[in-house]
Amino acid sequence: MKYQIAKALLQLLWLLLLSPRLVLSRVLVQEPMPVAGPRPGCPSMCGDINIPYPFGIGDGCSKNKGFAISCNNSYNPARAFIGRGFEVKDITLATGEMRVFTGVAHICYNSSNTISSIDSWKYDFTGSSFLISSARNEFTGVGCNTVALLTGEDMEDDGRYLSGCITTCASLGDAADDVNCTGNGCCQTATPEGLDTVTVGWNTLATNTAWNYSSCSTAFLAEKGWYNFSLNHLDGTGETSFHKQLGIRTVPLVLDWAMKKDGACLSANSTRVHVRNGLWYRCKCSDGYAGNPYVVGGCENIDECKLLKSDPETYGKQYHLPSGSKCVDTDGSYEVKCNFGRIGSECRLVFSATVAAVPATLVASLLLVLLRKEHKRRMRSGFFDKNGGQIMKSMNMNTFTELELENITNHYDTPIGKGAFGKVYRGTTHENLRVAVKRSIVEGMKPSHDHDLVNEIAIQFQVSHANLVRLIGCCLETDVPMLVFEYVSNGSLYNVLHCGSTPRALPLSARLDIAIGSAKALAYMHSHGGRSLVHGDVKTGNILLGDNLTPKVSDFGSSKLESIARHANWCVMGDMSYIDPVYIKTGRFTQKSDVYSFGVVLLELITRKTARYGNNNSLPVDFVKSCKEDGNGRMMYDRDIISSDGDAHSPRYVECLDQIGMLAVRCLREDKDERPSMAEVVEELIQLKFRARSATSCKTN
Numbered sequence: 001m002k003y004q005i006a007k008a009l010l011q012l013l014w015l016l017l018l019s020p021r022l023v024l025s026r027v028l029v030q031e032p033m034p035v036a037g038p039r040p041g042c043p044s045m046c047g048d049i050n051i052p053y054p055f056g057i058g059d060g061c062s063k064n065k066g067f068a069i070s071c072n073n074s075y076n077p078a079r080a081f082i083g084r085g086f087e088v089k090d091i092t093l094a095t096g097e098m099r100v101f102t103g104v105a106h107i108c109y110n111s112s113n114t115i116s117s118i119d120s121w122k123y124d125f126t127g128s129s130f131l132i133s134s135a136r137n138e139f140t141g142v143g144c145n146t147v148a149l150l151t152g153e154d155m156e157d158d159g160r161y162l163s164g165c166i167t168t169c170a171s172l173g174d175a176a177d178d179v180n181c182t183g184n185g186c187c188q189t190a191t192p193e194g195l196d197t198v199t200v201g202w203n204t205l206a207t208n209t210a211w212n213y214s215s216c217s218t219a220f221l222a223e224k225g226w227y228n229f230s231l232n233h234l235d236g237t238g239e240t241s242f243h244k245q246l247g248i249r250t251v252p253l254v255l256d257w258a259m260k261k262d263g264a265c266l267s268a269n270s271t272r273v274h275v276r277n278g279l280w281y282r283c284k285c286s287d288g289y290a291g292n293p294y295v296v297g298g299c300e301n302i303d304e305c306k307l308l309k310s311d312p313e314t315y316g317k318q319y320h321l322p323s324g325s326k327c328v329d330t331d332g333s334y335e336v337k338c339n340f341g342r343i344g345s346e347c348r349l350v351f352s353a354t355v356a357a358v359p360a361t362l363v364a365s366l367l368l369v370l371l372r373k374e375h376k377r378r379m380r381s382g383f384f385d386k387n388g389g390q391i392m393k394s395m396n397m398n399t400f401t402e403l404e405l406e407n408i409t410n411h412y413d414t415p416i417g418k419g420a421f422g423k424v425y426r427g428t429t430h431e432n433l434r435v436a437v438k439r440s441i442v443e444g445m446k447p448s449h450d451h452d453l454v455n456e457i458a459i460q461f462q463v464s465h466a467n468l469v470r471l472i473g474c475c476l477e478t479d480v481p482m483l484v485f486e487y488v489s490n491g492s493l494y495n496v497l498h499c500g501s502t503p504r505a506l507p508l509s510a511r512l513d514i515a516i517g518s519a520k521a522l523a524y525m526h527s528h529g530g531r532s533l534v535h536g537d538v539k540t541g542n543i544l545l546g547d548n549l550t551p552k553v554s555d556f557g558s559s560k561l562e563s564i565a566r567h568a569n570w571c572v573m574g575d576m577s578y579i580d581p582v583y584i585k586t587g588r589f590t591q592k593s594d595v596y597s598f599g600v601v602l603l604e605l606i607t608r609k610t611a612r613y614g615n616n617n618s619l620p621v622d623f624v625k626s627c628k629e630d631g632n633g634r635m636m637y638d639r640d641i642i643s644s645d646g647d648a649h650s651p652r653y654v655e656c657l658d659q660i661g662m663l664a665v666r667c668l669r670e671d672k673d674e675r676p677s678m679a680e681v682v683e684e685l686i687q688l689k690f691r692a693r694s695a696t697s698c699k700t701n
């Protein structure tokens with residue numbers, strides 16, 4: 001009977017509320033373009049609440065305004081707020097959920113038809129990335145003659161929703177004192193899906209026949225399972241009434257968040273998961289990885305073995321490890337290594353007879369000890385052989401032991417550079433010769449064919465040119481060889497041109513010498529004994545300057561035989577600002593790709609601008625444009641070049657700069673066949689230098 005009345009009442013209310021359309025204000029929050037991760041130095045905590053990206057505190061720290069958290073430090077601990085004043089309880093990346101504290105709605109009567117106080121609660125997440133999670137929340141009403149209403153609108157704006165629940169109890173004793181809300185003093189109902197605006201309110205037209213034993217009713221939208229009903233929630237009045245007890249920082253509401261529009265998950269080993277009818281997405285670390293998929297490098301390998309060791313109970317179910325085996329962690333997974341004498345995926349004993357087991361283990365452990373010793377001894381020479389130590393020796397190349405290099409570099413205490421190939425450390429040999437030791441750090445860089453590597457080192461050892469950094473020797477005992485180079489004292493051309501508060505004066509002649517020297521080195525590489533090499537990473541940062549600013553081209557550690565580079569599978573690790581667009585299009589790196597990069601170097605020499613300068617401008621693009629429009633790049637030349645040589649020569653110098661600019665533009669041609677060869681570049685630069693020095697005009701003809 002009771003329920004039938006309730007149902008009829010709700011239906012009536014439904015009609016009442018729907019006919020005059022509810023007008024709810026909508027404020028659309030414009031979503032700015034997504035940015036690529038947080039800026040460095042963003043705080044990760046507010047008080048004791050973890051704030052992971054896409055959320056963030058302060059400018060440039062959150063993915064967009066909608067994920068901005070304001071942290072109020074006047075509380076202890078500090079409190080985090082989001083959107084229109086919701087206090088954040090916690091954020092869960094893995095599920096895309098966030099808990100906020102919400103208020104409660106109440107209505108109190110001081111006679112059956114006089115409302116003494118009333119409060120409703122509105123949640124408006126319109127235009128934001130948040131929705132009220134239907135799976136994780138439920139709507140609750142508490143009271144003895146209560147009609148609690150839940151009205152809402154869904155995201156697509158075409159649905160209005162009315163729900164609610166009714167509780168009755170003829171007297172307090174009649175209410176069921178149980179944790180389950182079944183309509184006797186307490187009622188609960190599910191929340192519909194996809195709501196972004198919800199109001200918890202009351203039917204104020206009704207009278208309250210229970211006012212003299214349960215004067216107040218309370219309603220809230222809260223996390224499922226959070227609320228446990230109790231009889232004493234019904235009978236309070238004034239300050240003891242239930243809604244006052246709950247207060248404003250108690251009731252948790254679960255919000256569901258996601259990203260709109262197409263965006264990428266920044267971390268490697270992560271995937272996009274489409275949600276909300278595929279219109280929104282979230283990121284998830286791949287299996288075997290955990291962390292924050294929204295930032296670069298956020299998903300990190302899970303060390304399953306460590307977890308198994310720390311808590312076999314919990315993780316044993318998840319990660320199976322048969323008895324008699326050892327766990328070995330791998331990137332994204334783990335491996336099961338059977339102990340000695342066991343085989344198969346379940347690591348069963350080879351000899352099942354227990355009789356044999358005792359002597360067998362004895363023998364086995366003895367053997368193991370011996371094998372380990374032998375293994376260690378062989379490991380070093382093993383790498384040595386694998387890396388072609390014999391070939392190297394036959395070439396009379398200096399070979400260093402691992403220990404020697406450690407001494408030379410004083411335990412790698414002075415890093416002087418970092419390249420695509422690894423890190424570079426300064427060292428001093430026994431003969432007091434200063435050297436640079438290049439140590440590969442990235443395992444992924446390990447060439448797939450060791451034979452290739454030996455070949456490369458051999459080639460590098462054979463190429464010898466005054467303008468190439470000389471390879472002195474190598475160490476082949478480590479898995480990836482370490483290379484020892486001559487030490488070049490004056491830093492890189494990049495540093496000389498672009499760094500330092502007072503830039504070093506560089507007259508045109510010095511710049512031409514640097515250009516000629518480095519061009520010669522590249523021309524030499526390109527024509528080396530019929531086996532042409534490409535450099536692969538020509539840039540001012542890789543042109544080192546020795547005594548008297550003699551240029552020495554370095555980092556040809558990534559150089560290859562052109563025949564190898566022509567295959568698309570060679571991945572150039574070069575600087576994007578210098579890379580030949582033809583290579584990007586075709587995946588084929590040729591000598592003319594080095595010529596392109598050298599064109600950029602020439603432009604840096606005459607403009608003293610970096611390859612990317614100002615507000616992300618591209619030097620080659622801007623210079624070529626300037627030449628097309630004005631016939632030359634005079635607007636962009638480095639002023640110092642002219643003044644440092646005295647004004648008397650400047651008209652002629654400007655002409656010389658024009659010529660260098662034109663040569664650079666030819667190096668940058670889109671059609672690689674129209675680009676000059678490095679040998680031709682050398683030739684032209686030498687002629688230019690000659691003309692710049694003589695009194696004649698720099699112009700040809």
Ligand SMILES: *[C@@H]1O[C@H](CO)[C@@H](O)[C@H](O)[C@H]1NC(C)=O
Nearest residue numbers: 070071072073074075079081
């Ligand atoms: C932080 O909280 C205090 C106390 O409620 C309030 O007075 C202050 O305005 C808040 N500060 C900000 C920045 O919201």
Ligand SMILES: *[C@@H]1O[C@H](CO)[C@@H](O)[C@H](O)[C@H]1NC(C)=O
Nearest residue numbers: 108109110111114115116117
């Ligand atoms: C009931 O509450 C209302 C509003 O607070 C007040 O105006 C009225 O006088 C109260 N009636 C009684 C009987 O206390």
Ligand SMILES: *[C@@H]1O[C@H](CO)[C@@H](O)[C@H](O)[C@H]1NC(C)=O
Nearest residue numbers: 176177178179180181182229
């Ligand atoms: C409450 O509900 C749960 C699950 O529906 C049930 O197992 C439990 O027995 C109920 N408790 C009472 C007191 O009815």
Ligand SMILES: *[C@@H]1O[C@H](CO)[C@@H](O)[C@H](O)[C@H]1NC(C)=O
Nearest residue numbers: 112171209210211212213214
């Ligand atoms: C509540 O008021 C009704 C009349 O409105 C009366 O019959 C009932 O006894 C009262 N109950 C209590 C507990 O005062």
Ligand SMILES: *[C@@H]1O[C@H](CO)[C@@H](O)[C@H](O)[C@H]1NC(C)=O
Nearest residue numbers: 179225226227228229250251
């Ligand atoms: C409700 O009961 C559950 C289980 O007993 C408990 O974990 C939870 O904290 C309780 N909720 C509140 C608000 O007391």
Ligand SMILES: *[C@@H]1O[C@H](CO)[C@@H](O)[C@H](O)[C@H]1NC(C)=O
Nearest residue numbers: 268269286288331332333444
């Ligand atoms: C994880 O990402 C790294 C870097 O992109 C990749 O090399 C590796 O293969 C990935 N692991 C798996 C299991 O996909």
